Amino acid sequence: MTQGGYFHSVRLDLDKCKGCTNCIKRCPVEAIRVREGKAQIMEERCIDCGECVRVCPNHAKYVVTDGLDRLQQFRYRIALPAPAFYGQFRPDVPPGAVLAALMAVGFDGVFEVAVAAEAVTLATRAYLERGMPRAARPLISSACPAVIRLMQVRFPTLLPHIIPIESPMEMAARLAREEKAREWGVNPREIGAFFITPCAAKVTAAKQPEGSLVSSVDGVLSMSTMYAEVLRRLADVNPGTELHRSSGAGIGWGMAGGEGRALGTGTVLAVDGIHNVVAVLEEVERGTLSDVDFVEAQACVGGCIGGPLTVQNPFISRVRMRRLVEEFGRRSPGVDEAEVRRRFRQGFFDMAKTIKPRPVLRLDEDVTRAIRKMDRLEKTLARLPGLDCGACGSPTCRALAEDIVRERAFETDCIFQLREQLEELAERMVQLSRIVPPALSRDKASGGGGGGEPEDRD
C-alpha cells in the first residue's frame, strides 16, 4: 500500500486516537499534527521510526507488516530472524531452539541475520581499509533505516558520511536465497525470504529501500507475532545445533554498541534513541568529532532490542543478549572472511544507488519566497506564548508559526491568542455598551453623567 507515492509502515487507527498530544511532541521530524480531534501523519515527512507507536497511550499507532498467509505465495520459504529475536526468550532457550521452532511454523529453511551481520562487519572492515577522504569522517553506519531517513530529512549534508554497504537484513536475504537455491537445487525465484522485524523502519526499508533498487526481502513479519508462534512450538522441537551458525559478534548487532564492538577497529561512537541520534548528528555536522572514526547510530533506545515490535523489555533482553554474545563469542564466525573480502571487491555488498536528500522541511522551493516566509514565521512566533503546550495541535509554538506560514493553521488556533483576542473583543463590547445614543440620553448638556462638572458649583 502506497500513500502519496511514499510507502509508510507506521499507520494510524482513527477509532483509537483520542487526539492527545503525546505523539506530536515526540516525533523527531515534527510530522504529526492533531486536527479535528485526531492525529494526522504528514506522509512526506514521516521517517517510520516508530517513536509514535511507542509513546501512544491509546495504541492508535500501529505498524503494518505482512501476514503469515503471505508464506503461501512462495514454493519455498526462508525465515530471516533479526539478532534481537534471540533476546526475546527466556535464558534457557538457546538460539538453536528458537530457529528449530521457527522452522516448525512453516519455513523450509532459516538464515540468521546475525550471520549476514558478521559478513557486513567484514565488508565494512575492508571498506575502512581503503582509506577515506577526511571530509567524510566520521563514517556513519547504514544499518538503521530510520536513521538514514532522518538524515535525508534533517541532515542532508551528512549523507556522504554513510557507509555505502547494504544492511544485514538486505544481505541476509541475498545470501539466504543464494545458499538455499544451491542447496536445494531450486530456482531462486521460487524462494520467499521473510525477515522477522523488531521495528517499523525495516518494514519500510524492505518495501521501499533507499540504498537499493529492489529489496531482496519478500516479506516482513512482526517480531511480536513470530514470538507467539515460536513460543507455542518450543516444547515440541528438538533444538538441533546445526541451525545456529552465528557467533557472538553477529548476535551483538541486536543491541546498541554491538555493531561497533564487532568492527573492533578505530574509535567508535555508539548512540541510541532517535533524539540522542539527532544531538550527535548535530555535532557531526558542526565538525567537532574529528577524533571519531565511526558512528553507530540506532533510532531505538537499546538498539534493535528496543524496537517497537519487540515483546521483551529492552533492558531485560540486553542481559540475555550479552550472555549470548559471551557464550558464542569465541566460536568461529558463520561466514568465511576470504570469501566475504573477495565478494566485497566484486561489489556484492555495495548499495546500488546513492541516498538522496528529501528536503521536505523547506518553506518554499524559491529561496526568496522562503526567506519572506521565514520572516513572517519569526514575527508570528514572537506573538505566540512560547509555552509549546500543543493545544493547537502543532508540537511547538515554532511549528505552529510554521504551519501558519504554510497556510495550514491560523493564529487563533493558539488558545492564548484566541483568549487575548476575545478579551479585546469583550473590552470593545463593554465600551460599545457604554455609549448611549443621543436619542436616549435625557440630559445632553451634562455630557452623560456629569463627571466633567465642577463639584463646587453650589
Next chain:
Amino acid sequence: MLEFEVRGLDFAAVGEASGTIKRTLQQVGMDASLVRRVAVCAFEVETNIVIHAHRGVVRARISPRQVVVEGEDEGPGIPDLEAAMREGFSTAPAYIREMGFGAGMGFSNMRRCADHMEVSTQVGKGTRVRLVIEASGS
C-alpha cells in the same frame, strides 16, 4: 534577521544560536555548502563570546545571495588582534581548554569559511565581528 543573546561562560548554551541559524537556513532552502559555512562562522562567533566576553549578541541577516553573521559583545576586547588571528593562538584559560574549547582556531575557522571578515575591537569595551558568506556562484 535572527538575533540571539549570548552570556559569557554559559557553555551549556553553546551551539544554540548557531544551531538555530543552521536550521533556519536549511528550512529556507539555502545551498548545503553555504549552510555549513554559515554554521561554522556562527558557532565560532558564539563560542568566542561565551569564552571571552561578559555578554553579547549574535545576529544573522539572510538574503538569497548572502548571509551576514555578526557578533557584538561587551567584554575585555582583544589587545593584540594580529596575534589573535594566528592559527593556534589562544588566550583562553586552562579550564576552558580542558572542556575542548579555546584551541585558537576560532578566527582561522571564520576566515576559512567567510568570504569577507571585519573585526573591530576596543580593549576594555568589547569586540565586533562581521562576516559575509556568499552563496556559491554569485
